[in-house]
Amino acid sequence: MSTPIKIAVTGAAGQIGYSLLFRIASGALFGADTPVQLRLLEITPALKALEGVVMELDDCAFPTLDSVEIGDDADHIFDGVNLALLVGARPRAKGMERGDLLSANGAIFTAQGQALNRVAADDVRIGVTGNPANTNALIAMSNAPDIPASRFSALTRLDHNRALGQLARKADVKVGEIRRMTVWGNHSATQYPDIYNAEIAGRNAAEVVNDQEWIENGFIPTVAGRGAAIIDARGASSAASAASATIDAARDWLLGTPEGDWVSMAVASDGSYGVPEGLVYSYPVTTSGGDWEIVQGLEVNPFSRRKMDATAAELSEERAAVAELGLI
Ligand SMILES: NC(=O)C1=CN([C@@H]2O[C@H](COP(=O)(O)OP(=O)(O)OC[C@H]3O[C@@H](n4cnc5c(N)ncnc54)[C@H](O)[C@@H]3O)[C@@H](O)[C@H]2O)C=CC1
Numbered sequence: 001m002s003t004p005i006k007i008a009v010t011g012a013a014g015q016i017g018y019s020l021l022f023r024i025a026s027g028a029l030f031g032a033d034t035p036v037q038l039r040l041l042e043i044t045p046a047l048k049a050l051e052g053v054v055m056e057l058d059d060c061a062f063p064t065l066d067s068v069e070i071g072d073d074a075d076h077i078f079d080g081v082n083l084a085l086l087v088g089a090r091p092r093a094k095g096m097e098r099g100d101l102l103s104a105n106g107a108i109f110t111a112q113g114q115a116l117n118r119v120a121a122d123d124v125r126i127g128v129t130g131n132p133a134n135t136n137a138l139i140a141m142s143n144a145p146d147i148p149a150s151r152f153s154a155l156t157r158l159d160h161n162r163a164l165g166q167l168a169r170k171a172d173v174k175v176g177e178i179r180r181m182t183v184w185g186n187h188s189a190t191q192y193p194d195i196y197n198a199e200i201a202g203r204n205a206a207e208v209v210n211d212q213e214w215i216e217n218g219f220i221p222t223v224a225g226r227g228a229a230i231i232d233a234r235g236a237s238s239a240a241s242a243a244s245a246t247i248d249a250a251r252d253w254l255l256g257t258p259e260g261d262w263v264s265m266a267v268a269s270d271g272s273y274g275v276p277e278g279l280v281y282s283y284p285v286t287t288s289g290g291d292w293e294i295v296q297g298l299e300v301n302p303f304s305r306r307k308m309d310a311t312a313a314e315l316s317e318e319r320a321a322v323a324e325l326g327l328i
């Protein structure tokens, strides 16, 4: 067994937490030989429910689970963490856009960014799942000046996985035959899932599908509207799939992307693909040794350009709104 990894999860008593904790504890992130120490942050009224979740973790007797600590003090819970998964935030209800949560949730990420800045381990990586994820990551990053911006990422892996699922169904192939899927931009209705650079069994996916009408009016709205469709059907926002994507994103970030493939991660823009610098924008990235790199040189057709610009414009508006609120 190697040295334990300290992983913080916020909102641990929530819906996503209830799927996420058990997968992390069972070794889904780092494998069977790496013990994990869970550090779980909640608001005070949710601590009792969280104690119940911890009882269940005990009852699973996971060999990889080294220890669990819970609390409502971010400085204590984040102390020395190597990975922080910031899930805790209010979910949207039917009829809301994720951006409507900015004022309700933004303040959470100022305080948590500041706490991480004070006490996290030097090698910390921070993944933001709580919505609106991209701009919450921007807020946390802006409030943690001593942590490199490259250590923050917002979750668009769920959109990426949704896009894989939809394309596999359309092309009647296995998900594992698809490579190089990209989701550009915001984790919102303006996101742009792009199959023009994706491949199915080595062939260009858009050519294999050969159905522009489906791309524009089937695929893109289905992927971008999936969160709302799930709220409509379940009466609550996606949880198990969000937890699974949170695991996939953290695992691939820390352990590396497979040769010849990439993943979608929302990261601080360096201006690549004409996106305003500093926005937390979802890009195709490869990772190695815990660092990510934006895939460069992809073809951007005029349709893609319009979509990529529209989602960047929304993120610029969100950035202006949180600047106005004094959160960055
Ligand atoms: N990026 C993505 O792909 C997805 C993001 N989400 C977002 O994830 C967030 C969590 O979703 P659920 O687990 O379903 O919500 P939930 O309401 O079931 O759980 C949220 C938990 O966060 C806790 N919390 C609130 N403020 C906190 C704080 N300051 N510190 C620590 N914990 C705090 C609450 O007490 C609650 O237990 C929501 O914002 C949701 O919209 C959900 C699905 C996908």
Ligand SMILES: O=C([O-])CC(=O)C(=O)O
Pocket (backbone or CB within 6 Å): 091, 092, 098, 131, 158, 226, 227, 228, 230, 231, 237, 238, 242
């Ligand atoms: O749609 C929501 O509010 C929850 C979410 O982010 C998703 O399922 O993608």
